[in-house]
Amino acid sequence: MTGGEPGARPRSARMLHEWFADGLARNPDGPALRILDRSWTYTEADAVARTWAAAVGTAGEPAAPVAVLASKTPEAYLGLLAALYAGAPAVPLNPENPVARNAAVLRAAGCGAVIAAPHAVGQVARLLQSAPVHVVLAPSTDRAALPAKLPSAVGGARVLTAGDLSEPGRATAWQPPAGTPDDIAYILFTSGSTGTPKGVPVSHGNVSAFLAASLSRYAVRPEDRFSQVHETTFDLAMCDIFPAWAGGACVCVLSRLQALDPARWVRRYGLTVWHSTPSLARGLQRADRLAPGSLAGLRQSVFAGEPLLVDTARYWQRAAPDGVLDNIYGPTELTIACTAFRWHPDQDLSDPRYGATVPIGDPNAGMEAMLLAPDGAPPDGAGELVMTGPQMFRGYLDPAQDADRFLHHGGRRWYRTGDQVRATAHGWVHLGRKDAQVKINGYRVEVGEVEAALRETSGAEAVAFALDAPGGARLAAYVLGDPEPDTARLAERLAERLPPYMLPRHLWWLPDAPLNAHGKTDRTRLREDAVRRLGHEGEATP
Template identity: 85%
Template sequence: MLQDWFADGLARNPDGPALRILGRDWAYTEVDALARAWAAAVAGAGAADTPVAVLASKTPEAYIGLLAALYAGAPAVPLNPENPVARNAAVLRAAGCGAVIAAPDTTGQLARLLESAPVHVVLAPDTDRAALPAKLPSAVGGARVLRADEAAASGAGGGWRPRAGSPDDIAYLLFTSGSTGTPKGVPVSHGNVSAFLAAALPRYDVRPEDRFSQVHETTFDLALCDIFPAWAGGACVCVLSRLQALDPARWVRRYGLTVWHSTPSLARGLQRADRLVPGGLAGLRQSVFAGEPLLLDTARYWQRAAPDGVLDNIYGPTELTIACTAFRWHPDQDLSDPVYGATVPIGAPNDGMAAMLLAPDGSPADRSGELVMTGPQMFRGYLDPAQDTDRFLESGGRRWYRTGDQVRRTVHGYVHLGRKDAQVKVNGYRVEVGEVEAVLRDTAGTDAVAFALDGPGGIRLVAYLLGDAEPDTADLAERLAGRLPPYMLPRHLWWLADAPLNAHGKTDRTRLREDAVHRLGHEGEATP
């Protein structure tokens, strides 16, 4: 079970720091005690055996709440308070959450969130009793409100024991972008995560003295690539804000970071601004990049700043549990052959995982094709079984997941060639452009076309509104912000009365793409 990996770290380093946020440390024993108390409070209030939402962003509740859900024997459902209330409420309903553990800065959102979600228990922030009724009534939308500080002080968690379960039980539920406009719920089992950890831990040789950066939101599964490998080894998870993550040299020194993990976009931005000096990241023994293609020149730039460590490029959709392939990059490797392009390979499958390639007609391919994988890290299927359509295939007596990613097989493992469908990565987040278009059409009441453009500033979403009447784009942008997370909002909205048509009488996306590149004033290529 996933919580057993935390227990391993607790046994290795009980008095050492498990979590650091803004210079404040929480020891393993402290995290364990709080998680037990919160689990006891939630389960004792009638929310046992139902998913537990964790409404928090890089606060103690985000991490201890995740562990508390596991201790309660319930799937954890991370929610980002920066996302629109309507989207978070849709996730609560879809997941069937019976409880919410909330951070102090979310009290303003809770009442609105619970108006449309059938939640029974809220573990409220630690607020003064006099202020609590004004901020959060003792009953909101029919939910019973508990005080997190009172639960911790009651001692009720002292005798609480994490519930026994099966590797097939769901550890957490994440919701990714869906092409129909509805987020896809991805249930990941304890067995799936344990298989990932069993493959990753020997690779990283985690030690109690290690300090892991943590720059991702917990709604992004790459955050778990920091949290549980660190905790399994008795190391410390050091949480960085967005601004702190943009100055890694400072925080590597201040926190004594030894393991860095981020998307390539962050490193690319530092490279463009030339923010890293040679040796500026001395002390890092491991750097890990994931979520999108890592350019070779960015890897070289980072390695010059972190000469004492190794650099890994890992890959994996949420459905294959955090990362299912890995490649260790070395500065002296010869990857200049045109077959590799300008990106670092994603490498070979993790132990226990199997891969094959499919040609466009669905037949097996040898050198390049769609990457299809199976093994213990593969989830069983989406929360909504209807979304399983065309995502799986049966071959050789096994069920395989179709990633939608095009790859080439090389002597260095696989090289990522791009997406097969209309799915893209924006700052490491997976985005279905079709979902953006669907929300645009519904909000604007007119047709819409969206693209992801790859330019000097990185991937950005842009969109055209197609119709007779020019919309109020400022008003539309405000309404879109109420329905889409920040990373899914188009950076530019343009209106066209007459859409260009191709020979088949359909909207000519190629011409619109070329027009978008021209408007932005740079040469770029839209991600398909």
């Protein structure tokens, strides 16, 4: 990677948009973003982001967070950059999520502006009824196409459309305001056990530490083409976007359907770096969709978000024989990924202590780790992973949610991941969660939030859990007690509260809850019943 200019900040302590400036300097006329057959060069992306930043940065409260309401459109990526240029934290929102949930995020983050994609503009009027902002930016929408209710919904706020941004000389010379690496770069909302999403503010310095640790590992170069499979509400999307942009490479956006045919899109886009969850690769393996050598253009494959099975890694490597494969790990609170393991087909992972999954490896440079036994003492080989270092966030948006998530040891503050790991000769092996948090298609889900939503919509007791199943874990849930609910209607109401990845795949009713010896609902028996209903062997993930 290129070095900084004389007097510039150290690479490990920089503003996130300064990393984009590295890519701009390296490859000004090369593509920074591609969506189907439309590409934006670095110079074009920079000009668009500055124009949008001027629009949101000159209205309302300076540095108030900017919501980016978009899914795999130019707004999702250039809007993220525009928020950074405006000197404001970006708050990605998925238009597919329920309006009530997006409105709750807007309120919790205190957003002062919304950048909306065309397909999301219709949601804005409803969204802002309970979460007013200062400016709505619809940069790809003509004013005539605005919903009739939108201006009245936002009160005195400014509504800017494509025509407003096309005025001659509009702010392409906008300069990002001065900031420090301690400022917040973006806020992501993860599932919360109380039914309220947790806001995770991630600083410029946190992401810079990740980039400084990762770029040398991946040796990003301008001719690279990165797959972009994840929604920007998922922090693993940042693992594609900013390493690519820091190196002058191109981010190639893939829809869900396109991601299911990687061989085609590796060829069409000339992809060199692939990043997805193991579930996607596992599904392709089960369907045997990848012929040997069909991903020969890839030089780097990265998997994250959930356990990667060794046989899935072997299957993928046969399809991408010329590249290397990394398994990375990290909760949002430790900024994208904080450990990494490079897998090789000839490695001997047959030791039963390692299990059938690829290790998650060792900490990134600058990160420190220790393991804790359930009683808080140092464990014997296995325990809860606890980490500290420059990638660790400072605390949740709501300080009350910090309770029990941090540990003070040796004069330092450490984050308790809740993940159980075992130390091996190949680094750590992930053993599962110590609490009621699970991974569904790579997304982190608090089962308690699903149960809270079920209880609220049904008025009855509810139990939810994840079951191991071919293709990855799936959510199942029971509503317990009389009267029998209309489960179809209940599922519809639940979809108004929760994003798609948090909706139970299976929803059943039981008039009586089985009880254990302590008089509590017997979750073990319910899990066993769910396995019988699904007609396959396997254990539920707690």
